[in-house]
Amino acid sequence: MNLKIITAIFAVLLLSFIQAESAELINGGFETAGASLNEALNWKLAKFCNKGHVRVRSPRKSGSWSLKLQNTSADDISCSFQKIVFNQQELKPILLTGFIRGNVKKTPNGFFGATLYVEIHLVDGTIVYWNSAPNFGSFAWREAGINLSSIYKVTGPIAYVNVIPLLMDGTGAAYFDNLVIREFEPREAAVTLMFDDGHESAFNVAKPVLDAYGLCASAAVVTGEIDKPDSMTTADLQELENDCWSISSHSETHAHLDDIPIGKARNEMINSKKTLKKKKIEAVSFAYPFGDFNGALFAECQKHYVSCRGVNAGVNPTRGLYPHDVKTRVVKNTTTLGDVWNWLSEAWEKKAWVVIVFHVIADDWDDAYHTPVSDFEEMADLVANSGLDVITYDEGVRRYSVGKP
Protein backbone atom coordinates (compact mmCIF):
# COMPACT_ATOMS: atom_id res chain seq x y z
CA MET A 1 0.00 0.00 0.00
CA ASN A 2 1.54 3.35 -0.92
CA LEU A 3 1.69 6.36 1.33
CA LYS A 4 -0.94 8.24 -0.63
CA ILE A 5 -3.56 5.58 0.03
CA ILE A 6 -2.58 5.28 3.67
CA THR A 7 -2.85 9.05 4.04
CA ALA A 8 -6.22 8.99 2.32
CA ILE A 9 -7.49 6.27 4.66
CA PHE A 10 -6.14 8.15 7.65
CA ALA A 11 -7.87 11.32 6.46
CA VAL A 12 -11.16 9.45 6.12
CA LEU A 13 -10.78 7.95 9.60
CA LEU A 14 -9.89 11.34 11.02
CA LEU A 15 -12.89 12.91 9.33
CA SER A 16 -15.26 10.32 10.71
CA PHE A 17 -13.68 10.81 14.12
CA ILE A 18 -14.17 14.57 13.91
CA GLN A 19 -17.69 14.22 12.57
CA ALA A 20 -18.66 11.92 15.42
CA GLU A 21 -17.27 14.30 18.02
CA SER A 22 -19.28 17.51 18.16
CA ALA A 23 -19.66 20.15 20.81
CA GLU A 24 -23.36 20.15 20.02
CA LEU A 25 -25.89 17.76 18.55
CA ILE A 26 -25.81 18.10 14.79
CA ASN A 27 -28.68 17.17 12.51
CA GLY A 28 -31.09 16.29 15.34
CA GLY A 29 -33.98 16.60 12.89
CA PHE A 30 -32.25 14.23 10.41
CA GLU A 31 -32.80 16.78 7.63
CA THR A 32 -29.23 16.61 6.29
CA ALA A 33 -28.17 13.53 4.33
CA GLY A 34 -24.92 11.71 4.97
CA ALA A 35 -23.02 9.63 2.42
CA SER A 36 -26.31 8.61 0.84
CA LEU A 37 -29.83 9.98 0.94
CA ASN A 38 -31.02 7.43 3.50
CA GLU A 39 -28.13 8.11 5.86
CA ALA A 40 -28.22 11.00 8.32
CA LEU A 41 -25.19 13.28 8.54
CA ASN A 42 -23.23 12.84 11.78
CA TRP A 43 -25.26 9.84 12.99
CA LYS A 44 -23.24 6.63 13.28
CA LEU A 45 -24.06 3.00 13.88
CA ALA A 46 -23.29 2.16 17.51
CA LYS A 47 -21.15 -0.93 18.12
CA PHE A 48 -23.66 -2.81 20.26
CA CYS A 49 -26.38 -2.65 17.61
CA ASN A 50 -26.78 -5.30 14.96
CA LYS A 51 -29.20 -3.18 12.94
CA GLY A 52 -28.72 0.33 11.71
CA HIS A 53 -30.90 3.28 11.02
CA VAL A 54 -32.38 4.74 7.89
CA ARG A 55 -33.57 8.25 7.15
CA VAL A 56 -37.16 8.24 5.95
CA ARG A 57 -39.56 10.87 4.69
CA SER A 58 -42.58 9.60 6.50
CA PRO A 59 -43.81 9.61 9.17
CA ARG A 60 -42.02 12.70 10.47
CA LYS A 61 -42.68 15.15 13.27
CA SER A 62 -41.57 18.19 11.25
CA GLY A 63 -39.31 19.06 8.33
CA SER A 64 -38.95 16.47 5.59
CA TRP A 65 -37.19 13.53 7.30
CA SER A 66 -37.09 11.41 10.42
CA LEU A 67 -34.95 8.47 11.57
CA LYS A 68 -36.34 4.94 11.35
CA LEU A 69 -35.21 1.96 13.41
CA GLN A 70 -36.63 -1.47 12.62
CA ASN A 71 -36.31 -4.82 14.38
CA THR A 72 -37.51 -7.98 12.66
CA SER A 73 -36.51 -10.51 15.33
CA ALA A 74 -36.57 -10.42 19.13
CA ASP A 75 -32.76 -10.36 19.27
CA ASP A 76 -32.43 -7.35 17.02
CA ILE A 77 -31.08 -4.14 18.46
CA SER A 78 -31.41 -1.09 16.24
CA CYS A 79 -29.80 2.19 17.04
CA SER A 80 -27.86 5.18 15.93
CA PHE A 81 -25.51 7.41 17.86
CA GLN A 82 -23.84 10.74 18.07
CA LYS A 83 -21.11 11.77 20.50
CA ILE A 84 -21.38 15.24 22.02
CA VAL A 85 -18.47 16.69 23.97
CA PHE A 86 -19.18 19.01 26.90
CA ASN A 87 -15.91 18.89 28.93
CA GLN A 88 -17.64 20.43 31.94
CA GLN A 89 -15.53 22.01 34.71
CA GLU A 90 -18.46 21.64 37.13
CA LEU A 91 -21.68 19.68 36.75
CA LYS A 92 -24.27 21.68 34.83
CA PRO A 93 -27.76 20.65 33.72
CA ILE A 94 -27.91 19.00 30.27
CA LEU A 95 -31.39 18.43 28.87
CA LEU A 96 -32.03 15.88 26.11
CA THR A 97 -35.44 15.86 24.42
CA GLY A 98 -36.85 14.32 21.27
CA PHE A 99 -39.97 12.90 19.66
CA ILE A 100 -40.68 9.19 19.22
CA ARG A 101 -43.40 7.36 17.37
CA GLY A 102 -43.80 3.71 16.62
CA ASN A 103 -45.41 0.33 16.53
CA VAL A 104 -43.37 -1.95 18.77
CA LYS A 105 -44.34 -5.42 19.95
CA LYS A 106 -42.70 -6.10 23.31
CA THR A 107 -40.60 -9.24 23.67
CA PRO A 108 -41.24 -11.26 26.88
CA ASN A 109 -39.66 -9.42 29.84
CA GLY A 110 -38.59 -6.67 27.45
CA PHE A 111 -37.49 -3.41 28.99
CA PHE A 112 -36.29 -0.73 26.59
CA GLY A 113 -38.67 -0.55 23.61
CA ALA A 114 -38.22 2.66 21.67
CA THR A 115 -36.27 5.04 23.85
CA LEU A 116 -33.62 7.75 24.02
CA TYR A 117 -30.64 5.93 25.47
CA VAL A 118 -27.56 7.75 26.76
CA GLU A 119 -24.01 6.82 27.72
CA ILE A 120 -22.78 9.60 29.95
CA HIS A 121 -19.00 9.75 30.38
CA LEU A 122 -18.06 11.72 33.47
CA VAL A 123 -14.79 13.62 33.70
CA ASP A 124 -13.63 11.18 36.43
CA GLY A 125 -13.99 8.26 34.00
CA THR A 126 -17.27 6.86 35.33
CA ILE A 127 -19.78 5.83 32.66
CA VAL A 128 -23.49 6.15 33.46
CA TYR A 129 -26.05 4.36 31.28
CA TRP A 130 -29.61 5.70 31.31
CA ASN A 131 -32.71 5.90 29.16
CA SER A 132 -35.92 7.88 28.84
CA ALA A 133 -39.22 6.08 29.57
CA PRO A 134 -39.66 2.88 27.48
CA ASN A 135 -42.22 3.02 24.66
CA PHE A 136 -44.13 -0.04 23.44
CA GLY A 137 -47.31 -0.64 21.44
CA SER A 138 -48.68 1.53 18.69
CA PHE A 139 -48.25 5.20 19.49
CA ALA A 140 -48.33 8.58 17.79
CA TRP A 141 -45.55 11.17 18.13
CA ARG A 142 -44.77 11.70 21.79
CA GLU A 143 -42.08 13.68 23.54
CA ALA A 144 -39.32 12.07 25.56
CA GLY A 145 -36.94 13.90 27.85
CA ILE A 146 -34.23 13.45 30.43
CA ASN A 147 -32.04 15.92 32.23
CA LEU A 148 -28.72 14.16 32.58
CA SER A 149 -27.63 16.06 35.68
CA SER A 150 -30.67 14.76 37.59
CA ILE A 151 -29.67 11.08 37.33
CA TYR A 152 -28.49 9.94 40.75
CA LYS A 153 -25.39 8.22 39.33
CA VAL A 154 -24.22 11.43 37.68
CA THR A 155 -22.13 12.71 40.56
CA GLY A 156 -19.76 15.12 38.84
CA PRO A 157 -18.99 17.05 35.65
CA ILE A 158 -19.72 15.44 32.29
CA ALA A 159 -16.99 14.95 29.68
CA TYR A 160 -19.13 13.68 26.81
CA VAL A 161 -22.43 12.01 26.04
CA ASN A 162 -23.33 9.40 23.44
CA VAL A 163 -26.93 10.11 22.41
CA ILE A 164 -28.50 6.89 21.14
CA PRO A 165 -31.99 6.57 19.65
CA LEU A 166 -32.62 2.89 20.46
CA LEU A 167 -35.08 0.13 19.60
CA MET A 168 -34.51 -2.97 21.73
CA ASP A 169 -36.56 -5.72 23.39
CA GLY A 170 -39.25 -5.41 20.72
CA THR A 171 -40.04 -6.03 17.07
CA GLY A 172 -41.50 -3.46 14.72
CA ALA A 173 -40.55 0.06 13.77
CA ALA A 174 -39.80 3.22 15.70
CA TYR A 175 -39.24 6.73 14.39
CA PHE A 176 -37.27 9.54 16.00
CA ASP A 177 -37.31 13.24 15.18
CA ASN A 178 -36.22 16.64 16.51
CA LEU A 179 -33.60 15.53 19.01
CA VAL A 180 -32.12 18.42 20.99
CA ILE A 181 -29.48 18.39 23.71
CA ARG A 182 -28.66 21.58 25.56
CA GLU A 183 -26.53 22.64 28.51
CA PHE A 184 -27.83 25.18 31.03
CA GLU A 185 -26.25 27.31 33.75
CA PRO A 186 -27.61 26.09 37.09
CA ARG A 187 -29.41 28.49 39.44
CA GLU A 188 -29.54 28.54 43.21
CA ALA A 189 -30.18 25.29 45.05
CA ALA A 190 -33.57 24.63 46.66
CA VAL A 191 -35.42 21.99 48.66
CA THR A 192 -39.05 20.82 48.68
CA LEU A 193 -40.72 18.74 51.37
CA MET A 194 -43.54 16.64 49.98
CA PHE A 195 -46.04 14.30 51.62
CA ASP A 196 -47.46 11.50 49.49
CA ASP A 197 -50.77 9.64 49.84
CA GLY A 198 -52.78 12.25 51.80
CA HIS A 199 -52.36 10.73 55.26
CA GLU A 200 -53.73 12.94 58.07
CA SER A 201 -50.28 13.19 59.68
CA ALA A 202 -49.23 15.62 56.94
CA PHE A 203 -51.79 18.06 58.36
CA ASN A 204 -51.87 17.08 62.03
CA VAL A 205 -48.19 16.43 62.66
CA ALA A 206 -46.01 17.84 59.86
CA LYS A 207 -47.76 21.15 59.27
CA PRO A 208 -47.48 22.42 62.89
CA VAL A 209 -43.75 21.54 62.90
CA LEU A 210 -43.15 23.34 59.60
CA ASP A 211 -45.34 26.30 60.62
CA ALA A 212 -42.98 26.98 63.51
CA TYR A 213 -40.24 27.66 60.92
CA GLY A 214 -42.57 29.44 58.50
CA LEU A 215 -42.03 26.73 55.86
CA CYS A 216 -44.46 25.77 53.09
CA ALA A 217 -44.59 22.21 51.77
CA SER A 218 -46.52 20.07 49.27
CA ALA A 219 -48.90 17.12 49.39
CA ALA A 220 -49.75 14.51 46.74
CA VAL A 221 -53.25 13.28 47.51
CA VAL A 222 -55.15 10.10 46.62
CA THR A 223 -58.55 11.66 45.98
CA GLY A 224 -60.58 8.51 46.67
CA GLU A 225 -59.29 8.59 50.26
CA ILE A 226 -60.12 12.21 51.10
CA ASP A 227 -62.40 12.51 54.17
CA LYS A 228 -61.91 8.81 55.00
CA PRO A 229 -60.43 7.61 58.33
CA ASP A 230 -56.68 8.37 58.70
CA SER A 231 -56.74 10.67 55.66
CA MET A 232 -56.81 14.42 55.37
CA THR A 233 -60.25 16.01 55.06
CA THR A 234 -61.43 18.43 52.41
CA ALA A 235 -61.12 21.23 54.98
CA ASP A 236 -57.53 20.18 55.81
CA LEU A 237 -56.53 20.30 52.15
CA GLN A 238 -58.21 23.66 51.62
CA GLU A 239 -56.38 25.05 54.62
CA LEU A 240 -53.05 23.73 53.31
CA GLU A 241 -53.60 25.32 49.94
CA ASN A 242 -54.77 28.65 51.40
CA ASP A 243 -51.73 28.53 53.63
CA CYS A 244 -49.07 28.36 50.86
CA TRP A 245 -48.79 24.59 50.33
CA SER A 246 -49.17 23.16 46.83
CA ILE A 247 -51.40 20.12 46.30
CA SER A 248 -50.74 17.49 43.62
CA SER A 249 -52.91 14.61 42.50
CA HIS A 250 -51.69 11.13 43.39
CA SER A 251 -54.52 9.43 41.42
CA GLU A 252 -57.98 8.36 42.52
CA THR A 253 -57.30 4.88 43.91
CA HIS A 254 -53.49 4.56 44.11
CA ALA A 255 -53.56 1.78 41.50
CA HIS A 256 -50.45 0.47 39.73
CA LEU A 257 -51.14 2.51 36.59
CA ASP A 258 -48.83 0.39 34.43
CA ASP A 259 -50.89 -2.73 35.26
CA ILE A 260 -54.28 -1.36 34.15
CA PRO A 261 -55.55 -0.41 30.67
CA ILE A 262 -54.40 3.04 29.57
CA GLY A 263 -58.03 4.23 29.46
CA LYS A 264 -58.42 3.48 33.16
CA ALA A 265 -55.10 5.11 33.95
CA ARG A 266 -56.30 8.19 32.03
CA ASN A 267 -59.44 8.28 34.17
CA GLU A 268 -57.31 8.12 37.33
CA MET A 269 -55.47 11.19 36.10
CA ILE A 270 -58.52 13.14 34.90
CA ASN A 271 -61.01 12.28 37.66
CA SER A 272 -58.64 13.00 40.54
CA LYS A 273 -57.97 16.43 39.09
CA LYS A 274 -61.72 17.05 38.75
CA THR A 275 -62.40 15.89 42.32
CA LEU A 276 -59.83 18.34 43.64
CA LYS A 277 -61.20 21.13 41.47
CA LYS A 278 -64.69 20.59 42.93
CA LYS A 279 -63.06 21.14 46.31
CA LYS A 280 -61.57 24.37 44.95
CA ILE A 281 -58.07 22.89 44.88
CA GLU A 282 -56.06 23.35 41.69
CA ALA A 283 -53.79 20.36 41.08
CA VAL A 284 -51.36 21.14 38.24
CA SER A 285 -48.99 18.29 39.03
CA PHE A 286 -49.31 14.52 39.38
CA ALA A 287 -47.37 11.89 41.30
CA TYR A 288 -47.51 8.33 39.91
CA PRO A 289 -48.66 5.80 42.56
CA PHE A 290 -45.69 3.58 43.50
CA GLY A 291 -43.67 5.71 41.07
CA ASP A 292 -44.79 3.40 38.24
CA PHE A 293 -44.67 4.87 34.77
CA ASN A 294 -43.87 4.00 31.18
CA GLY A 295 -43.90 5.80 27.85
CA ALA A 296 -47.69 5.60 27.47
CA LEU A 297 -48.38 6.97 30.98
CA PHE A 298 -45.67 9.55 30.49
CA ALA A 299 -47.36 10.75 27.29
CA GLU A 300 -50.86 10.66 28.82
CA CYS A 301 -49.89 12.52 31.98
CA GLN A 302 -48.35 15.36 29.98
CA LYS A 303 -51.78 16.09 28.48
CA HIS A 304 -53.38 16.79 31.87
CA TYR A 305 -50.62 18.06 34.14
CA VAL A 306 -47.79 20.59 34.03
CA SER A 307 -45.58 18.08 35.82
CA CYS A 308 -45.65 14.33 36.51
CA ARG A 309 -43.23 12.71 38.91
CA GLY A 310 -42.21 9.19 39.89
CA VAL A 311 -39.89 8.20 42.70
CA ASN A 312 -36.66 7.76 40.76
CA ALA A 313 -33.81 8.82 43.00
CA GLY A 314 -31.85 11.97 42.31
CA VAL A 315 -31.84 15.74 42.50
CA ASN A 316 -33.19 18.08 39.85
CA PRO A 317 -31.54 20.67 37.65
CA THR A 318 -32.26 24.28 38.54
CA ARG A 319 -32.53 25.14 34.86
CA GLY A 320 -33.62 23.04 31.92
CA LEU A 321 -35.80 20.88 34.15
CA TYR A 322 -37.92 18.42 32.18
CA PRO A 323 -41.09 18.72 34.29
CA HIS A 324 -42.20 15.15 33.63
CA ASP A 325 -38.96 13.65 34.88
CA VAL A 326 -38.68 15.08 38.39
CA LYS A 327 -36.48 13.04 40.70
CA THR A 328 -37.00 12.57 44.45
CA ARG A 329 -35.36 11.45 47.67
CA VAL A 330 -37.80 9.19 49.52
CA VAL A 331 -37.69 9.03 53.33
CA LYS A 332 -38.29 5.65 54.99
CA ASN A 333 -38.15 4.63 58.64
CA THR A 334 -34.50 3.71 58.11
CA THR A 335 -33.54 7.14 56.75
CA THR A 336 -31.15 8.95 59.08
CA LEU A 337 -30.54 12.62 59.72
CA GLY A 338 -27.16 12.00 58.05
CA ASP A 339 -28.92 10.84 54.87
CA VAL A 340 -30.98 14.02 54.78
CA TRP A 341 -27.84 16.06 55.40
CA ASN A 342 -26.18 14.33 52.43
CA TRP A 343 -29.16 15.09 50.17
CA LEU A 344 -29.12 18.75 51.18
CA SER A 345 -25.35 18.92 50.66
CA GLU A 346 -25.71 17.31 47.24
CA ALA A 347 -28.28 19.95 46.26
CA TRP A 348 -26.00 22.68 47.56
CA GLU A 349 -22.94 21.38 45.70
CA LYS A 350 -24.72 20.69 42.42
CA LYS A 351 -26.89 23.85 42.66
CA ALA A 352 -29.80 21.44 42.33
CA TRP A 353 -33.39 21.13 43.57
CA VAL A 354 -34.04 18.23 45.91
CA VAL A 355 -37.60 16.97 46.44
CA ILE A 356 -37.75 15.06 49.73
CA VAL A 357 -40.79 12.79 49.87
CA PHE A 358 -42.38 11.62 53.13
CA HIS A 359 -45.38 9.38 53.56
CA VAL A 360 -46.72 8.87 57.09
CA ILE A 361 -45.27 10.79 60.05
CA ALA A 362 -45.84 8.42 62.98
CA ASP A 363 -43.85 6.44 65.53
CA ASP A 364 -45.54 3.16 64.58
CA TRP A 365 -46.72 2.10 61.18
CA ASP A 366 -47.12 -1.16 59.30
CA ASP A 367 -44.63 -0.52 56.53
CA ALA A 368 -41.26 1.15 56.03
CA TYR A 369 -42.78 4.32 54.54
CA HIS A 370 -43.07 6.23 57.76
CA THR A 371 -40.96 8.65 59.76
CA PRO A 372 -41.01 8.76 63.56
CA VAL A 373 -42.19 12.16 64.85
CA SER A 374 -38.94 13.11 66.61
CA ASP A 375 -36.96 12.17 63.44
CA PHE A 376 -39.23 14.41 61.40
CA GLU A 377 -38.75 17.29 63.83
CA GLU A 378 -34.97 16.98 63.52
CA MET A 379 -35.16 16.73 59.72
CA ALA A 380 -37.39 19.81 59.53
CA ASP A 381 -34.91 21.70 61.73
CA LEU A 382 -32.04 20.65 59.46
CA VAL A 383 -33.91 21.80 56.35
CA ALA A 384 -34.93 25.10 57.95
CA ASN A 385 -31.32 25.84 58.91
CA SER A 386 -29.72 24.51 55.71
CA GLY A 387 -29.55 27.89 54.01
CA LEU A 388 -31.37 26.37 51.03
CA ASP A 389 -34.47 28.04 49.65
CA VAL A 390 -37.47 25.97 50.81
CA ILE A 391 -40.15 25.99 48.10
CA THR A 392 -43.28 24.06 47.15
CA TYR A 393 -43.24 21.42 44.44
CA ASP A 394 -45.28 23.58 42.06
CA GLU A 395 -42.97 26.54 42.66
CA GLY A 396 -39.98 24.34 41.80
CA VAL A 397 -41.58 23.27 38.53
CA ARG A 398 -42.46 26.89 37.68
CA ARG A 399 -39.01 28.19 38.52
CA TYR A 400 -36.79 25.60 36.91
CA SER A 401 -38.66 24.12 33.93
CA VAL A 402 -37.30 24.12 30.40
CA GLY A 403 -36.87 27.50 28.80
CA LYS A 404 -37.23 29.52 32.00
CA PRO A 405 -34.39 32.08 32.17
Ligand SMILES: [Zn+2]
Ligand atom coordinates in the same frame (compact mmCIF):
# COMPACT_ATOMS: atom_id res chain seq x y z
ZN1 LIG B 1 -48.24 6.74 47.14
